[in-house]
Amino acid sequence: MSDLSVLTRLCPPPQPPPAPVDWGRVEAELGMRLPEDYKQLASVYGPGSYGGDYITIYHPHGVTLYVNLTGPMPSRIREHLQRDYEQGVYPAPYDPPHLFAMGGTDGGQRLFWITEPENAPDAWRIAVNEDKGPNWATYEGNLTAFLVDALSGQMDFPQFPNLREIPADFTPAVKPPFEVGDPPTREPVNTDDIRNWARANGFQVPSRGRIPREVREAWEQSHTA
Incomplete structure (x- = not known):
């Protein structure tokens, strides 16, 4: 049974099916081939989030620039990684030019393809970094297998402390009711800063764990000017 078959049984895709890609x-826009498992995954599920909105995978039809695979975020994240790599701040274990950001979590972690070898995307592995910290982990498999292990509770990554708590589900993305501007060029903010901003603006947020989607979207809206 393929990883996608396992995932669709564990986590049913939306109905009706999403628009074709x-x-x-x-x-051609990205200037590179993509893994077949990702193209099948994105075609079956469309844009959205897994595990109670905890894991978001970038999609060509992403509803904002923050989650669009062909948008500015992958290149901007790579620029931050390159600068950190050169300055020795939270250095990545792989050369930043070989890391392509294709997802993230509500906890602030980033998901990357390790794009080596460049001409064999189906052999690309997954790298995960923690939010504003030096620790990285490598998953020896493709993205679909990663999601299967994450949603079935078989994965134990220190970068993902909340995996045991997330449900095995998928939530299709909904275009926000406001216009989301171009993502800021500064570094991703520490999640503690989001919590402090949210409390100061009347939102209820837990002191630990996942930041609710509506809070993160409100913070992004207020910081895109």
């Missing part, structure tokens, strides 16, 4: 155009 023009993968030729997407790969």
Whole structure:
């Protein structure tokens, strides 16, 4: 049984199916081939989040610039990694040019493809970094297998302390009721800063764990000007 078959049984995809993706155009825009498992995953599920909105995978039809695979975020995250790599601040274990950001979590972690070898995307592995910290982990498999292990509770990554608590579900993305501007060029903010901002603006947020989606979106809206 394929990883995608296991995932769809564990985590049913949305109905009706999402709009088809023009993968030729997407790969031409990115200037690289994409893993087949990702293209199948994105075609079946569409844009959205897994595990109670905890894990978001970037998609060519992403509803904001923050979650669009062909948007500015992957290159901007790579620029931050390159600068940190050169300055010795939270250095990545791989050369930043070989890391392509394709997802993240409500806890602030980032998901990357390790794009080596460049001409064999189906052999790319997954790298995960912690929020504003030096620790990285490598998953020896593709993205779909990663999601299966994460949603079935078989994964134990120190970067993902809340995996045992997330449900095995998928939430289709909904376009926000406000216009989300171009993502800021500064570094991703520490999640503690989001919590402090949220409390100062009347939101209820837990002291630990996942920051609710509506709080993160409100923070992003207020900081895109």
